[in-house]
Amino acid sequence: MTEYLIAALLWISGIFTLIAAIGLVRFPDVFLRMHAATKAGAIGVISSLMALTLHFDDPAIRVRALLVALFLGITAPIVGHVLSRASLVANVPLAKNTVCNEWDGTSHEED
Numbered sequence: 001m002t003e004y005l006i007a008a009l010l011w012i013s014g015i016f017t018l019i020a021a022i023g024l025v026r027f028p029d030v031f032l033r034m035h036a037a038t039k040a041g042a043i044g045v046i047s048s049l050m051a052l053t054l055h056f057d058d059p060a061i062r063v064r065a066l067l068v069a070l071f072l073g074i075t076a077p078i079v080g081h082v083l084s085r086a087s088l089v090a091n092v093p094l095a096k097n098t099v100c101n102e103w104d105g106t107s108h109e110e111d
Contacts, residue, residue, distance in 0.1 A: 002054055005051075005054060006051045006054050006055050009047045009048070009050050009051035009054070010047075010048065010051050012043075012044075012047045013044045013045070013047040013048035013051065014044070015044075016040045016041070016043045016044035016047065017040070017041065017044035017045075019036070019040045019044075020036050020037055020039075020040035020041040020044060022036075023035070023036025023037065023040060024036055024037055028095035028096070028097070029092070029093070029094055029095040029098070030084070030087050030092050031084050031087065031088075031094070032095070034080050034083055034084050034087075035080065037080070038076045038077060038079065038080035039076075039077075039080075041076070042072050042073060042076040042077075045069075045072055046069045046072060046073065049065040049066075049068060049069045050065075050069075052065050053065045053066070
């Protein structure tokens with residue numbers, strides 16, 4: 001039964017990592033690319049670490065994997081926010097189909 005759970009977690013990890021990679025290639029601007037990389041990438045790595053802890057029945061490996069997962073879960077959203085804020089301050093252009101930028105008060109929506 002454990003082997004099926006490990007296989008499912010590895011499939012989930014692969015799917016989310018693939019989604020993150022596709023998002024990095026397909027999204028039009030740095031802000032959307034960062035969102036794909038931080039959210040889907042972190043979920044992919046964390047599910048891979050969960051599979052690792054199930055496969056190896058060693059408390060030392062479980063503690064290390066838990067620490068890595070906690071570190072990634074805490075730092076990935078923070079890094080994504082800081083990098084997107086730095087991109088905004090550096091005037092990195094938004095995608096052409098962006099309808100609203102709430103940081104500068106401009107709106108391109110048609111009323």
